[in-house]
Amino acid sequence: MSDRVSLGLLGDLDPRSAVEAVSGWSGRVWIAESAQGADALVTASALAVSRPGRPLGFAVLVSALRHPWSTAAGCRTLVACGSSVALGIGSGEPRWKRQLGLDETRIVPTLKADILRLREHLAAPPPAWLSRGGAAGHRIPIFVGAEGPRMIDMAAQAADGVILPFLRTDQYLHDRVVALKARAPGARAITEVVVGVGDTSDEGAERLQRWLRYITRGPAYRDVLTQAGLTSAAFDHYLESREDVLPVSVVRSIAAVGPPRQCAEDIVRRVLPWSDEVILVAPGRHLGGAIQVANELAMLVSDHRP
Secondary structure, three states, rough: OOOOOOEOOOOOOOHHHHHHHHHOOOOOOEEEOOOOOOOOHHHHHHHHHHOOOOOOOEEEEEEEHOHHHHOOOOOHHHHHHOOOEEEEEEOOOHHHHOOOOOOOOHHHHHHHHHHHHHHHHHHHOOOOOHHHOOOOOOOOOEEEEEEOHHHHHHHHHHHHHEEEEOOOOOHHHHHHHHHHHHHHHOOOEEEEEEEEEEEOOHHHHHHHHHHHHHHHHOOOHHHHHHHOOHHHHHHHHHOOHHHHHHHHHHHHHHHHEEEEHHHHHHHHOOOOOOOEEEEEOOOHHHHHHHHHHHHHHHHOOOOOOO
């Protein structure tokens, strides 16, 4: 299975449902930390046990919510179960930072310090039982969930690369990858891509509308959606209305929609020329469509050369 195509879980499925949902996919699965969802490490453990050898990742864990020792121990335990593990960490949502009393002017240096502490814990000699499980020789790469210039700079210095968030325009994400590669040419750029599968682009976009309305209803998405073609007045109406949905043209700018093959070809054309890996993301009830796209994309990607 190509290391350029993977699947993302948003945390909206319990561990048993997650295991069932990804049964049609053999590549890497990335698990998100969700304030209202299943615990990411528990879900990862269920996936590791259900299919020994399945590659796993976290996109992303919020470093302030977990002690570095606990995060490192969880990752090494998954490796002992036979999974290769990639660790993405981030600073979390603004409301989490406020609830934790974090100094938002110190988010970047704090996250950098967390990465260094994680590396220390991951590099420490493992206990005997982990050594027997094969975890001793496995290096766990660390990625930063990042998009701002200061966070990109820090990731270039201290991490193995970045995980760029979904629901951004292609140009916006491309510019972030260019900035990362200029500072660290060997860094890995991983991009989350939302997919909506349907017989047509309109149908695929329609299946995302309810979830998109939940995700994007807030002032923080004004810049994102205006970059995608929504006017400022239309955004204000979108916030105020209970019925309004995003125009299909806007959804197409921040997601891949349509039949599985079309979505895969769209991602090859739009994202793979500059992204080292894509994580395909969909709401839990539509994850089957994302797996169809992932399998189509995996077949196409061997013919693509960035």
